[in-house]
Amino acid sequence: MEADGSPRPIARELIDLIHRIGLEEVRERQRVSDLDILTMGISFTVYSDGENIDRAWPFDIVPRLIDGAEWSVVELGLAQRLRALNRFIDDVYNDQEIIADGIFPADLLEDSANYRPECRGVRPKFGVWAHISGSDLVRAGDGQLYVLEDNLRVPSGVSYVLENRGVAKRAFPELFQQHLIRPVDGYTDELNKLLASLAPEGRTDPTIVVLTPGIFNSAYFEHSFLAQRMGAELVEGQDLVVGDDDCVYMRTIQGLERVDVVYRRIDDLFIDPEAFNPDSMLGVAGLMRAWKAGNVGIANAPGAGVADDKCVYAWVPDMIRYYLGEEPLIPNVPTYRCMYDEERDFVLANIGELVLKPANESGGYGIVIGSRATPEELETAAAAVRADPRNWVAQPILDLSTAPTLVDEGIEPRHLDLRPFILTGEHSYVTAGGLTRVALTKGSLVVNSSQGGGSKDTWVVDGPLDGAATAPNGTQTNSQMQNQANG
Amino acid sequence: MALLSRVADRMYWAARYVERAEDSARVLRSYGDVLADLPISTSRWHPLVTISGSDVHLPAVAESDEAQVAQFLISDREHPNSIVNSVDNSRENLRTCREVLPREAWQTINDLSIYVRGAAVTSVERRRRDRFLARVIDESRRLDGVLTSTMTRDEVFEMWRLGRYIERADMTTRVLGVRAAGLLSQPEGSVDEFAEVQWMGVLRSLSALQMYQRATRGPIDGPAVVRFLLFDHRFPRSVAGCLAEMRTSILRLPEYSTVLGAIEAADRQLRQSRPAADDGAALDAAMESVQMALARLDAVMHEQYVVH
Numbered sequence: 001m002e003a004d005g006s007p008r009p010i011a012r013e014l015i016d017l018i019h020r021i022g023l024e025e026v027r028e029r030q031r032v033s034d035l036d037i038l039t040m041g042i043s044f045t046v047y048s049d050g051e052n053i054d055r056a057w058p059f060d061i062v063p064r065l066i067d068g069a070e071w072s073v074v075e076l077g078l079a080q081r082l083r084a085l086n087r088f089i090d091d092v093y094n095d096q097e098i099i100a101d102g103i104f105p106a107d108l109l110e111d112s113a114n115y116r117p118e119c120r121g122v123r124p125k126f127g128v129w130a131h132i133s134g135s136d137l138v139r140a141g142d143g144q145l146y147v148l149e150d151n152l153r154v155p156s157g158v159s160y161v162l163e164n165r166g167v168a169k170r171a172f173p174e175l176f177q178q179h180l181i182r183p184v185d186g187y188t189d190e191l192n193k194l195l196a197s198l199a200p201e202g203r204t205d206p207t208i209v210v211l212t213p214g215i216f217n218s219a220y221f222e223h224s225f226l227a228q229r230m231g232a233e234l235v236e237g238q239d240l241v242v243g244d245d246d247c248v249y250m251r252t253i254q255g256l257e258r259v260d261v262v263y264r265r266i267d268d269l270f271i272d273p274e275a276f277n278p279d280s281m282l283g284v285a286g287l288m289r290a291w292k293a294g295n296v297g298i299a300n301a302p303g304a305g306v307a308d309d310k311c312v313y314a315w316v317p318d319m320i321r322y323y324l325g326e327e328p329l330i331p332n333v334p335t336y337r338c339m340y341d342e343e344r345d346f347v348l349a350n351i352g353e354l355v356l357k358p359a360n361e362s363g364g365y366g367i368v369i370g371s372r373a374t375p376e377e378l379e380t381a382a383a384a385v386r387a388d389p390r391n392w393v394a395q396p397i398l399d400l401s402t403a404p405t406l407v408d409e410g411i412e413p414r415h416l417d418l419r420p421f422i423l424t425g426e427h428s429y430v431t432a433g434g435l436t437r438v439a440l441t442k443g444s445l446v447v448n449s450s451q452g453g454g455s456k457d458t459w460v461v462d463g464p465l466d467g468a469a470t471a472p473n474g475t476q477t478n479s480q481m482q483n484q485a486n487g
Numbered sequence: 488m489a490l491l492s493r494v495a496d497r498m499y500w501a502a503r504y505v506e507r508a509e510d511s512a513r514v515l516r517s518y519g520d521v522l523a524d525l526p527i528s529t530s531r532w533h534p535l536v537t538i539s540g541s542d543v544h545l546p547a548v549a550e551s552d553e554a555q556v557a558q559f560l561i562s563d564r565e566h567p568n569s570i571v572n573s574v575d576n577s578r579e580n581l582r583t584c585r586e587v588l589p590r591e592a593w594q595t596i597n598d599l600s601i602y603v604r605g606a607a608v609t610s611v612e613r614r615r616r617d618r619f620l621a622r623v624i625d626e627s628r629r630l631d632g633v634l635t636s637t638m639t640r641d642e643v644f645e646m647w648r649l650g651r652y653i654e655r656a657d658m659t660t661r662v663l664g665v666r667a668a669g670l671l672s673q674p675e676g677s678v679d680e681f682a683e684v685q686w687m688g689v690l691r692s693l694s695a696l697q698m699y700q701r702a703t704r705g706p707i708d709g710p711a712v713v714r715f716l717l718f719d720h721r722f723p724r725s726v727a728g729c730l731a732e733m734r735t736s737i738l739r740l741p742e743y744s745t746v747l748g749a750i751e752a753a754d755r756q757l758r759q760s761r762p763a764a765d766d767g768a769a770l771d772a773a774m775e776s777v778q779m780a781l782a783r784l785d786a787v788m789h790e791q792y793v794v795h
Contacts, residue, residue, distance in 0.1 A: 040590075041582075041597040054582075215583055227586035234586045239491050252489035253642060253792040254741045 011065055013178060015404075018062075023410060029171045030061040030406055036170065042163045045218045046450050057221075058454040059164055061171050064403045064416060064436040068182065068462035071432065074137070074145060077329030078420060079428035080320060082133055085150060085307045086424055087323040089129040092306060093119045103322050104315055108339075111390065112312065113360040114153070114305035116268065118275055122292055122301070125198055126426050129301040130308075132191070132263075134158070134434070137330070137418045141399035146333045148417065150316070152308035153300060154265050157435040158187060158421045159222035160455055162229075164435075168457035182432035182460040187421065188229035191263075194425040195230070198297030199260040206260035208232040209250060211240070213266050213282045218450070223265050232263070242286030246293040261297040262287070268302040275302075310393050311337065311359035334396060338389040347385065347394040351378050354394040356385065371397055400445060403456070405438055415439045417447055418458065433458030490642040494584045496793045498643055501580035502650025505596065508573035508603075509627035510658040512620040514538055514692040515560050519553075519616065521688030525681055532556040537665045538658075539568050557616060562607035570623060571607040574600050589637040592630060599626040645736040649788065652736075656729035656753075657781050659716055662692055664774030667713050672767030683707050690716075693724045710765035717757065717764070726777065730754050733784075742791065749787040753780035 018026055034056070042057045091098050092115070098104045109115055134155030136148040165184050169176055192208070199206035212223035214236050227234035239250050240259065249256035264271055270280040275288035290296045306312070314335040317328045336343040336354070347354060351370050358366040368381045385392045402413035420434030436456040437447035447453040518535055532553050539560060549555040563569045578600040585593050602622065610619030631651070638644045666689050670682065686707045690696040699707075699715050702722070720727035733750050737743045757780075760773030 038601060039598050040594055041585075210586075215579075224582075224585045228588075228590075232586070233491055233494075234584075235491065236493070239493055250489075251492045253492055253495050254489050255795070257489045 013175060014063065014065065014172075017172070017175065018411065026061065026406060026411070033059060033061050033167045033171050036167050037163075040163070041221075042160070042167075043221050044449055045216065045220055047218075057160060057163070058440075058449055059167060060405050060438055060440075060454045060456045061168070062404050062406055062411065062456065063168055063172070063175075063459045064418075064433075064438075064456045066433060066458060066460050068180075068460050070145075071182075071460045073329060074420070075430040078135060078422045078430050079424070080324065080326060080329055081135065081147065081150070081316060082130065082422045082424045082428065084320040084323045085133075085152065085316065086128045086130055088319045089152075089301075089304055089307050090123070090127045091323075093122060093129075093303060098319070098322060101322070103318055105339075108311060108390070109306070111360075112306055112309050114303075114309055116276075116303035116306070118288060119301070119303035122303075124301050125297065128424050129304040131194060131198070131299040131301075131424055133300075133422045133424070134419045135422065137420065137434075138333075138398055139401035139418075140333075141401075145330060145418075146398070147316075147330050148333055149310070149313060150308055151419075153267060153305040154219075155419070155421065156219040156222050156265075157419050158431065159225040161421070161431060161433070161435050161458070162187060163225075164455060164457040168459075179459070180462040182462065184432050187429075187431055188226060190423055190429045191226065192230040192232075194423050194429075195232075195261045195263055195297070195299060197425050198299055200294055200297065203260045207250075207258060208261045208263065209235045209240070209259050211235055211237070211262050211264040211266055211271070211284075213237075213270070217265070219265065226263070237266075237280075237282045237284050240284040240287075242284060242290050246286070246290045246295050248284070248287065248290045248296045259296060261299070263299050268305065271298075271302060309359060310357050311339075311390075314393060333398065336394040338385050338392040338394065344385065344389050347392075348382055351382055351394075353397060355397055356381050356392060356394050359391050359393060369397060403436075403438070405440065405454070405456070407440060407442075412442070414442070415445050415447070416456070432460045490587075490646070492793045492795070494587055495642065495646045496789070497580040497584045498587070498646040499650040499788070501577045501584070501596075502647045503654040504573045504577035504580065505599075505627050505630060506651050506654035507568060507658070508570045508577065509624050510655065511539060511560055511568065511570055511573065512623040512627075513694060514658075514662060515557065516617060516620040516624075517688050517691035519557075519613065520691065521685060522553075524684050534665050534669060535560060538661050539566075540661055553613070554611060557613075558611045561611050561616070561619070571603050574603045574623070584643075587643045589633060591637065592633045595626060595630045595633055599623070599630070602626070640739070642740055645739050646792075648736045649733055652729040652732045653781055653785060655724055656726045656733075657778060659693055659724055659726050659729070660774040660777045660781075662689060663713060663716060664771050664778075666692070667709070667716075668767040668771040668774070670767070671709055671713075671765060671770060682709070686712050695722065695724060698722050713764040713770065714761075717760065726757055727754070730757065740792070746784070746788050746791050749780075749784040753777065753784055756780040 037059055038056045043054045044057055045054050088098065092109055099106045099109065130152040132155065134151045134157060136151065137145050138148050139145050161184055195208045196206055208230065210223050210227040210232050212220060212234060214220065224234055233250065235250055241249050241251065241256065243249055248259040248262065250259050266282050269276045271283040272285060272287040273280045273283050274285045288302060291298050313332065314337050317332055320326055320328045336347045338344040338347055354370045356368040368377065370378065373381065400415045402415050404411045405414040407414070416436055416438040418434050418436050421431045423429040436458045438454045438456055439445055439447050440452055440454045449455065515535060532551055535556055536559065559566055559569065561570050564572065566572065578596050581588060581593060581596050606619055610616050634644065634647060670685055686709055687696055690699050690712060693716060695716060699712060702715060702719060703711055705711065715722065716725050718727050719725045720731050722728050730750055730753060734747065737746050737750060756777050760777060763769035763773040
């Protein structure tokens with residue numbers, strides 16, 4: 001909303017439409033969309049009561065809008081960030097110049113839970129390790145988009161970006177006619193090209209497989225979706241075998257067939273029982289051997305998660321400056337590193353106004369939100385920081401942005417985040433928008449679909465933004481357009 | 488691109504399960520229809536349980552009770568071949584090979600599965616049953632239609648066809664082994680005024696009545712019905728017809744010689760059953776031998792394409 005309470009121009013059409021058709025019609029369209037999702041079998045798997053249940057994907061019909069001009073900057077910023085992160089990963093597994101130059105502390109690397117010494121000395125094609133990533137963005141109270149975290153291992157959600165768009169087109173066809181909403185469908189084609197480019201030298205018309213942990217994985221729908229869209233084989237560990245020649249093969253009805261690129265959706269500790277967890281039933285014995293010999297491309301490369309760590313995160317702006325000689329286009333959320341005395345003192349003095357995060361946990365475990373913690377909890381947290389300062393970072397409590405969302409009470413503001421997907425190879429590609437996740441409970445910040453969160457289609461809209469101002473060349477400046485951005 | 492063994496196996500089973508659901512629906516539908524024309528004293532429901540070929544048998548008392556037999560065949564989760572389980576098994580198999588399927592095909596089975604899960608329990612009741620069974624049959628055919636009209640004739644497609652036809656052949660032998668054999672076994676000289684109605688029921692339960700009449704242009708005669716359903720290879724639900732379709736499919740797959748051999752063996756077994764067409768006990772035994780040949784064919788395919 002604008003300061004005077006009127007809707008921003010980019011959102012005007014949508015709000016007008018909702019007013020015109022009325023809440024009941026909006027609810028009816030929501031019901032039709034829910035039915036679409038059910039019959040198309042768009043689902044995710046949740047584990048509950050000892051059972052894996054295939055559940056319909058939660059989708060909120062009201063789209064989240066983002067201004068095209070703002071997004072163009074975000075795209076550049078994400079591509080920049082992933083270039084720097086990949087340079088960092090390649091560096092720490094090879095020459096470690098960033099450590100020699102005193103920019104990044106050596107002991108932090110050795111302590112990282114996702115550092116894989118087995119990957120030292122490997123030089124993947126293009127120097128790229130994290131080919132597919134999904135960085136989480138949040139818009140704070142100041143209107144600025146921040147990167148909250150980088151997901152460099154096996155980020156999921158992109159299939160829902162594409163599926164949400166299909167459903168949204170049927171829900172609001174009139175808006176797609178009136179606006180230039182950037183398409184999202186090109187993703188799988190770009191992914192296919194990227195994966196093909198990772199094939200070993202000399203392998204033309206490469207065979208690409210998507211390696212899934214199987215039907216019980218929460219993202220199985222996505223694994224299948226991506227394989228289908230790319231015409232790749234969806235394989236499980238048992239379908240692959242590494243030969244004495246250190247090449248990867250799949251078991252077909254005609255016998256063994258060579259595999260050139262593996263898009264693995266299995267955590268790297270499980271991809272190869274020979275190199276990592278010997279009890280893994282999901283992986284393929286010898287896969288690391290084949291990869292190191294250059295006989296197969298793996299995306300994301302094993303070990304890429306070293307840069308996907310809450311502590312390492314704090315160094316990303318420095319990496320961008322160090323490797324690229326550029327200023328970051330999208331800021332980090334300010335992060336205080338408790339390993340440094342000065343920053344730790346600040347954290348301990350202001351613990352009630354900060355979010356404390358353990359560096360080596362994921363999925364929200366161990367996080368302490370200062371403003372919601374009891375004095376006893378704060379004291380315990382402070383003691384934990386003092387005892388093991390290297391394992392803690394702190395960030396200001398963000399005032400997350402909201403967007404109008406259809407809930408039982410009507411259409412109301414709800415908190416959301418955004419996960420764009422970034423492909424990095426010889427070139428970079430960023431999805432137009434990404435997966436918007438929304439907390440359906442009033443005031444809640446929990447957007448996870450497994451915990452009652454929903455999703456929205458994300459529309460990156462290029463001009464004309466306002467029904468009234470239809471000048472095709474656009475008289476608005478970039479900064480004006482950015483100020484008008486919604487969501 | 489070569490076909491993964493695991494995917495081949497799942498396609499094959501998805502096809503078998505959906506065919507099983509369709510065939511069970513058809514048998515149950517036509518049987519209920521026939522019984523409506525018969526005096527109540529001759530109503531017997533237990534042959535349907537035998538046809539379903541299940542290892543889990545109902546207690547003897549329940550086998551004569553229409554509601555319990557219908558429940559067993561439609562919505563019983565403990566019965567592995569119930570319609571609701573067959574449809575779900577087909578869906579689960581297809582769910583793990585969605586990447587090789589046309590999208591509409593997945594949606595069709597998913598739709599059917601949602602429908603069956605929601606409606607199965609209430610459709611046991613006679614009033615609602617027919618509509619439910621008709622829908623199961625229609626959706627199963629729609630799935631075939633989607634695949635036939637949109638899918639490349641690759642190995643995935645042939646696996647699907649193999650699954651469909653082996654299950655179909657098996658069902659035809661089971662219907663003949665139980666119901667036709669039962670009708671043929673009635674004591675010499677006893678004139679069953681309802682025989683014709685029941686033979687029509689046998690034909691209807693395989694969607695064969697009209698085609699039988701066109702092919703024979705004569706009255707409904709038990710042995711002629713049996714011969715038609717076994718040997719008229721032009722009819723797509725006859726055992727000979729199903730074997731011919733399987734032969735076509737297998738020739739499009741790699742390294743087929745052992746599997747082709749097993750199809751030929753089943754065909755020889757089928758031809759040996761010719762003299763049994765007018766003797767109930769002999770027919771029952773002959774059908775069992777054909778079923779065993781089909782089971783061997785299934786094992787040979789598994790050996791050749793899945794475990795090798």
